[in-house]
Amino acid sequence: xxxxxxxxxxxxxxxxxxxxxxxxxxxxxxxxxxxxxxxxxxxxxxxxxxxxxxxxxxxxxxxxxxxxxxxxxxxxxxxxxxxxxxxxxxxxxxxxxxxxxxxxxxxxxxxxxxxxxxxxxxxxxxxxxxxxxxxxxxxxxxxxxxxxxxxxxxxxxxxxxxxxxxxxxxxxxxxxxxxxxxxxxxxxxxxxxxxxxxxxxxxxxxxxxxxxxxxxxxxxxxxxxxxxxxxxxxxxxxxxxxxxxxxxxxxxxxxxxxxxxxxxxxxxxxxxxxxxxxxxxxxxxxxxxxxxxxxxxxxxxxxxxxxxxxxxxxxxxxxxxxxxxxxxxxxxxxxxxxxxxxxxxxxxxxxxxxxxxxxxxxxxxxxxxxxxxxxxxxxxxxxxxxxxxxxxxxxxxxxxxxxxxxxxxxxxxxxxxxxxxxxxxxxxxxxxxxxxxxxxxxxxxxxxxxxxxxxxxxxxxxxxxxxxxxxxxxxxxxxxxxxxxxxxxxxxxxxxxxxxxxxxxxxxxxxxxxxxxxxxxxxxxxx
Amino acid sequence: xxxxxxxxxxxxxxxxxxxxxxxxxxxxxxxxxxxxxxxxxxxxxxxxxxxxxxxxxxxxxxxxxxxxxxxxxxxxxxxxxxxxxxxxxxxxxxxxxxxxxxxxxxxxxxxxxxxxxxxxxxxxxxxxxxxxxxxxxxxxxxxxxxxxxxxxxxxxxxxxxxxxxxxxxxxxxxxxxxxxxxxxxxxxxxxxxxxxxxxxxxxxxxxxxxxxxxxxxxxxxxxxxxxxxxxxxxxxxxxxxxxxxxxxxxxxxxxxxxxxxxxxxxxxxxxxx
Numbered sequence: 074x075x076x077x078x079x080x081x082x083x084x085x086x087x088x089x090x091x092x093x094x095x096x097x098x099x100x101x102x103x104x105x106x107x108x109x110x111x112x113x114x115x116x117x118x119x120x121x122x123x124x125x126x127x128x129x130x131x132x133x134x135x136x137x138x139x140x141x142x143x144x145x146x147x148x149x150x151x152x153x154x155x156x157x158x159x160x161x162x163x164x165x166x167x168x169x170x171x172x173x174x175x176x177x178x179x180x181x182x183x184x185x186x187x188x189x190x191x192x193x194x195x196x197x198x199x200x201x202x203x204x205x206x207x208x209x210x211x212x213x214x215x216x217x218x219x220x221x222x223x224x225x226x227x228x229x230x231x232x233x234x235x236x237x238x239x240x241x242x243x244x245x246x247x248x249x250x251x252x253x254x255x256x257x258x259x260x261x262x263x264x265x266x267x268x269x270x271x272x273x274x275x276x277x278x279x280x281x282x283x284x285x286x287x288x289x290x291x292x293x294x295x296x297x298x299x300x301x302x303x304x305x306x307x308x309x310x311x312x313x314x315x316x317x318x319x320x321x322x323x324x325x326x327x328x329x330x331x332x333x334x335x336x337x338x339x340x341x342x343x344x345x346x347x348x349x350x351x352x353x354x355x356x357x358x359x360x361x362x363x364x365x366x367x368x369x370x371x372x373x374x375x376x377x378x379x380x381x382x383x384x385x386x387x388x389x390x391x392x393x394x395x396x397x398x399x400x401x402x403x404x405x406x407x408x409x410x411x412x413x414x415x416x417x418x419x420x421x422x423x424x425x426x427x428x429x430x431x432x433x434x435x436x437x438x439x440x441x442x443x444x445x446x447x448x449x450x451x452x453x454x455x456x457x458x459x460x461x462x463x464x465x466x467x468x469x470x471x472x473x474x475x476x477x478x479x480x481x482x483x484x485x486x487x488x489x490x491x492x493x494x495x496x497x498x499x500x501x502x503x504x505x506x507x508x509x510x511x512x513x514x515x516x517x518x519x520x521x522x523x524x525x526x527x528x529x530x531x532x533x534x535x536x537x538x539x540x541x542x543x544x545x546x547x548x549x550x551x552x553x554x555x556x557x558x559x560x561x562x563x564x565x566x567x568x569x570x571x572x573x574x575x576x577x578x579x580x581x582x583x584x585x586x587x588x589x590x591x592x593x594x595x596x597x598x599x600x
Numbered sequence: 601x602x603x604x605x606x607x608x609x610x611x612x613x614x615x616x617x618x619x620x621x622x623x624x625x626x627x628x629x630x631x632x633x634x635x636x637x638x639x640x641x642x643x644x645x646x647x648x649x650x651x652x653x654x655x656x657x658x659x660x661x662x663x664x665x666x667x668x669x670x671x672x673x674x675x676x677x678x679x680x681x682x683x684x685x686x687x688x689x690x691x692x693x694x695x696x697x698x699x700x701x702x703x704x705x706x707x708x709x710x711x712x713x714x715x716x717x718x719x720x721x722x723x724x725x726x727x728x729x730x731x732x733x734x735x736x737x738x739x740x741x742x743x744x745x746x747x748x749x750x751x752x753x754x755x756x757x758x759x760x761x762x763x764x765x766x767x768x769x770x771x772x773x774x775x776x777x778x779x780x781x782x783x784x785x786x787x788x789x790x791x792x793x794x795x796x797x798x799x800x801x802x803x804x805x806x807x808x809x810x811x812x813x814x815x816x817x818x819x820x821x822x823x824x825x826x827x828x829x830x831x832x833x834x835x836x837x838x839x840x841x842x843x844x845x846x847x848x849x850x851x852x853x854x855x856x857x858x859x860x861x862x863x864x865x866x867x868x869x870x871x872x873x
Contacts, residue, residue, distance in 0.1 A: 324873065337870035340863070344787070345779055345873070354774035358766070367735035369767045370743065370759075377766070380773060388798055467758075471749060 081193045085200050089175050092206045092469075093168045098160040100210055102474040102589050103481040106517060108212040110136035112163035113520040115149035117530035125520070127534045132299040137517065139313065140303065142296070144252040145214040158524050163212045170220035171209025175200050177220065181227040182433060185397045195436040203361045203465050204374040204421050205428055215422035218254035221246045222261060223429055229268050237281040244285035248292035256411045256423050258296075263407065265289065271400055315342055318416040349419050350409035353380055356431065360421055363473050372468060374421060374428065376461045378454070379435040386438030393437055405430035478588035479509060482516045484595045487586045488567055489525030491597060496526065499599070500563040505553040506542075508569040508594070518567075519543040519550045566598040574598065603651070604644045607659045612637030614663030619671075628671035631678040636668045639685055639839045643846050646692060650850070658792075658849050661861070664868070667784040667838045670831045672714050677835075680710035684814075685839040691810055704813055707836055711821045715832040730771055730826055731764050772823030780830040787867065788860035789845050796848030807843065814840050 104112055114124045114134050124146075126135050133140040148166040156162040179196035183189055199205055208216040228243035247265055250257040265286070269276050276282045316322060321342045325335050349355065354373075357380040361372035375383075391398040408430060412423035443451065478484075492502060504518045523533055528546060536545025543550040553566065555574045560566075566580065570593045574580050579600055586595040612633045619629030640659050649655050662668075672678055683706050691699040712718045717725055726732055743759040750758060782790055800808050818837055822828040834841075849857075 321873070330871075333866075334870050337867055338873045340867060341873040344782070348778035348782070352774060352777040354770050354772075354777075358770040358773060365739075368739045369733075369736045369763045369770070370739065371770075377769065380769075388801055467747075471747065472743070475746065 078189060078193065081190075081197060085175065085179075085193060085197050088197070088200045089172045092200065092466075093172045093209045096470060097164050097168055097210060100470060100474050101207075101481050102478050103483040103486055104160055104163060104521070105211065105481045106137065107141075107214075108163055109482075109517055109520045109524060110134070110141065111146050111149055111212045111214070112153070112158070113524045114141075114146045115153045115163070116158055116524055117533070118146065119150045119153050120530045121534065123530075123534060125530070125533055132295055133303065142214060142218075142252060142254055144249060145212065145217050145254075148217065149212065158527055164210060167212050167216045168209050171205065171216050174205075174216075174220045174223055177223045177227050178429060178432060181223060181230065181429075182436070184227060184230045185400075186393045188393060191393055191436055191440055194439055195432045198375065198379065198432040198435050198439075199428060201462055201465075202375050202428060202432065203372045203469065204425070206465075206469065207361070207363070208422060208425060213422055214254040215256065215425045218250045218257045219425050219428070221250035221253060222257060222264075222426060225250060225261070226264065226268070226429075232281075233272060233275050237279075240279075240281045240285045241288060244289040245292065248289045251293045252296060256426065258300075259411045259414075260408070260426060263410075264404070267400070267403060267407075313415050313417065315339070315346070315414050315416055318342060343413055346413035346415075346419075347409055350412060350424050350427065353383075355419060356380070357383070360419070364468065364476055370464070370468060370472070372465050375431060375435060376458065376465060378457045378461055379438075382435045382438030382442060383431070384438065385441050386434040386436070389437050389441050390434060393440070401430055401433055405434065475589045478590060478594070482508070482521070483588055484508075484586045485516065485518050485521030486525050488518070488595060488597070489522045491584055491586070492522065492565070493526050495565075498563075499547070499565040501547050501549060501561070502565045502567070503549045503551065503553060504567045505569060505572055506550050507552060507572065510571065512569060512571050519545070519548070522548060560600050562600050564599065568596055568598070570594055570596060604641055607644065607656060608637045608641035611640050611660050611663040614660065615665075615668050618663065619669050622669045623671040625671040625675060627675045628678040631675075631682060632668050632670070633663075635678075635682045635685060635838065636662065636665075636842070638682070639842045642685070642689055643843050646843075647846055647850070649846065654854055655849065658846070662842060662845070665785055665789065665838075665842070667831065667834060667841065670835055672832070672835060673716060674713070674720055677710070677714050680706065680714065680836050681838045684710070684836050688807065688810065688839060688843070692806060695806060700810060700813065703810060704817055707814055707817050708821070710836045711818055711833055714835050715821060715825055715828060717821065717825055728826055730768050730824055733767065733826060736763065736767050768820075768823040770823075771825070771828070772819045775822040775828050775830070775833065776819060780834070784830055784834055785841055785845070786864045788857060788864040789841075791857055791860055792845045792848030792852050793841065794848065795851050796844030796846070799847050799851065800844065805847075811840055811844070 111134075114136075117123060117125050118130065123129050124131050124134050128135070132143055134143060134146055135141075145166070149163055152162045152165045156165065175196045178199050179192040181192075182195045183192035186192070205216075208219075225243050225247035228239050228246060232240040232243055244265075247261050250261050269282065269286075316325065316339075321338060324330060324338045330338070357373040357375055357377045359371045360374040364371050390401050394401055405427070408427040409424050412420060415423055439454075442454070446454075488504070502522075504522065506516045506518050508514050508516050519533065522528070523530070523545075532546040536543060536548075538544075541551050553568055553572060555572075555578070560578070560580065565583075566574075568574070573596060580598040581600070582596055582598055584597040585593050586597070588594045615636045616629055616633035619632050620626070623629070640662060643649075644659065649659075672680075684703070687699055687703045687706065691703065713720065717728055719725060730736075740759055740761070740763060744752075744755045747755050747759065778790065781793070785793060799805070800811055814837060818833060822833045825833070
């Protein structure tokens, strides 16, 4: 029995290290849109104490048409200093805290059930969750917030039978989750209220909980004040709420509908979103959604065999968690609410909190299943889970980086690597930021290039951002129209493959940047 | 006895009027409301529901449940749910395997016809089936060519037609979502429905096996179908859903349920998004 437990413990640790740290700098194949914002601001603050927009130690970071909560950026500063600019520095805090979330989940389940097997099983399920592997492989605010959120819950339950310092640690951890990601702005206060109400008998007699709540309010006040001050701007909470959903916004603006009809539309839109987050196909088959659309090898938030255990577990949580089962059910039911109040397609990062109750319920399901089946079924179960995990590894380590280059703005790092040794050979470097079919997307070379070339952040801060583009140091980030472009000597021109100059110009192609699937992405020219 | 009959009649009349209002198909309206009325009557007796305003309310408003307001493509298909109810009745009186096989067969054939996977009399819609998906075939070939880290013969095993089973399961669970359920049963009824499922599974009721069989067959066919329609595919399960709702209704918090009903009525009378 003891050996069994040790085996699972080693398996969880090995799987965690293998899936969180191996290939951290190459999978995903490039820093994404959101990651480069975090990475660059961490770099900029580490050098100048200012973000790219010249704000001194901001509480919310402006990032391409929205704002980001600050903690993810501040946490990336030490790793940026330590490891220097690159994917590893940007992603390391997420990988580390993602790994620790697995440990905290085990401790939480043990605290609630005193069952070490259920605890290790829950953490194992989280460790092999494709979505948690992915979010831990990226500089994802949601993943960091999940750590603080889970830690807050664990410490809260621990504090019910331990000392006051743990109570304060719990509320500090909850507050840090608010500092890390916008979903937690709503969800963390809700969970605190829920925890307090569910444990009101113990809590109301002890002043430390009142002080804990006060501490939470004090720590989070600057964030909320900053939000209120910036209501007129494009904070994420204002730009990405459900009301901005095009099909809903259209109905809400239609004067032919009465107010109560509009209220009904809003409720319907919310219910539809909420329902989508509980779609079992999304949770166990397609939620990973990183292969191209329609690919049948898509993977879910959890591996597909767990759907069976989820269906078993959902009816049996009480067996392990007794009166605490209400908390697990409430966490499961309410965790997608915040994500359902936002616009856009299903977003697992906004709904990452669901991973916690989901892993727990599946672990309950496995435990029940294990007790009630014979040896052959157990072997079959292990085989099916092992095969589905191997498929996931193949997809994650091989197909995903190959197929997803364009989605991650792949190529700017390679452009930067090309420029770096030749920087002094050119007087100006012009980069067309568009990419994708028919140049439909706008990239962020003004962050990627200075980040990967270690350019002094002051140069971007003092640069010009005008309608035509961004101009700093010797860089011009603007659209290139070859018919109007006045070609000059010692200029370097970098264009997406869809904006190749017409034949007959004197431009000389110096280099082609290719995507991981070997398709060309960018061309580099000079006269 | 009279009270139960009266409730069945009232819910049936409510359903009939709404059926006529919704699709004006007299035959389907009549059969649907008859199925509902008989279901209400039968399940009241079977579950021995307590007297009281709350249960009168639930039973009467079952006439609003959209799955009983649906007119299938061929009006004669509206007999299928009635047949299903008949077998549930027989199985309840005498739970032998023959009824279970009959139940499974009628359900299987009924859903294939109602879901237009087979068109009357016997025309299988090949293009509607999951194993003819061009997207799956394309991606399968693509991975077989791309996965250069494996020898070609291994690739044919790793990226094989077995993926259709996965695609079927994906479709199967995609169909089983909350939105589909509340659109055919009304939002408020999901609460007693889930409690009902919980009770039936946990408490080993007589109809447990029959209900699980019904769901598995229905979802299997929905999984086979590339684009299953919730009404077409779940139409035959109307009596089973009603049974589960009534089982669950005995254990729910009434205030929460009534609040959900108010919300449901509000959504019911307003236009769809």
